[in-house]
Amino acid sequence: MVSYIWFFLIGIGIIYSFLTGNLNAVNDSILTNGTKALELVMSILPIIVLWTGIMKIAEESGLLKKFASVVEPFLSKLFPDIPKGNAALGFIASNIAANMLGLGSAATPFGLKAMSELQKINPKKDTASRPMITFLVLNTAGVTLVPTTVLALRIAHGSANPSEIIMPGIIATFCSSLGGLLLDYIIRKKGSKL
């Protein structure tokens, strides 16, 4: 998928500039690109490192687990198909908790474990089950309380108030999760035989 996008962007860019005689700009772009990428990495690096450091404290002190256990009761309502006491729910809670706190790298292993637990109770092994889809909708909506990379880039580019986008972001994610879950719920209710 990403290969296609990559091909599409480069292909369109170069062919279009050929056609419009704008090759100079693209030539410059190719040659100066590396520096831009390096600057981008350098500006997000400090905050990512700082934040993963802070979050490691949250992980080792059991705060992440505690947070997950707060989320869990709400989650069990969203996943009626998961039997009570199944390990999947705990992993899902940890995944959501880690995502919320901007700990993407810690979230992924939890998410993969949740998927393999869900696969154990999946009657058709090659087909996505309903709880799997609900989980992924929740996961891809990506509820994040602290968008570290965005903050880092805003700071690097001299924003007067880098964190002003946090609350609007939270509201947007919240609506997106809610909308996704609602549609998922409707599909589950309507097509329960699917």
Added chain:
Amino acid sequence: MNILSKIVIPLFVIFVIFYGFYKKVNIYDAFLEGAKEGLIITFNIFPSIIAMVFAINIFLDSNFVPEVLGLFKNFFNLVHIPLEIMPMALLRPISGTASLAIMNDIFITSGPDSYIGRLASVLQGCTDTTIYVLALYFSSIGIKKTRYALPVGLFADLIGITVAFLITSLLF
């Protein structure tokens, strides 16, 4: 809203550190260990950032966006959406690095505190790369038929992006 935005991070940091201290975790060592992981993460995404910045910049510098998408300028003006944000909104669900590269470009040209800069910031933070996550999670357990997962995921993205537009134009 502004004060709330400002208070989230300091409050969070003090809470985490306090809790760690209270639970007798060696907070300094834990921090260093986590920071080391962060360094590795950043180095791991470096190649994909180079790749995406490369492709995105060729695409943007070819002037394809203002000249071809510009044909629909009247429509975008009508709904108060800046044209330059469209590639980012379209690429957000597919590649986080691609949209990051576009956001970086928007910050360079218009600054992070411009309307479009804020819009890009909210967009980047408000949703995850749906298509990538679906591919990763489903392939890890050998699921071939993903049923309605992708449409629902993209629908959620659409709502997130729409709300991001609405809220940015309302607040700023």
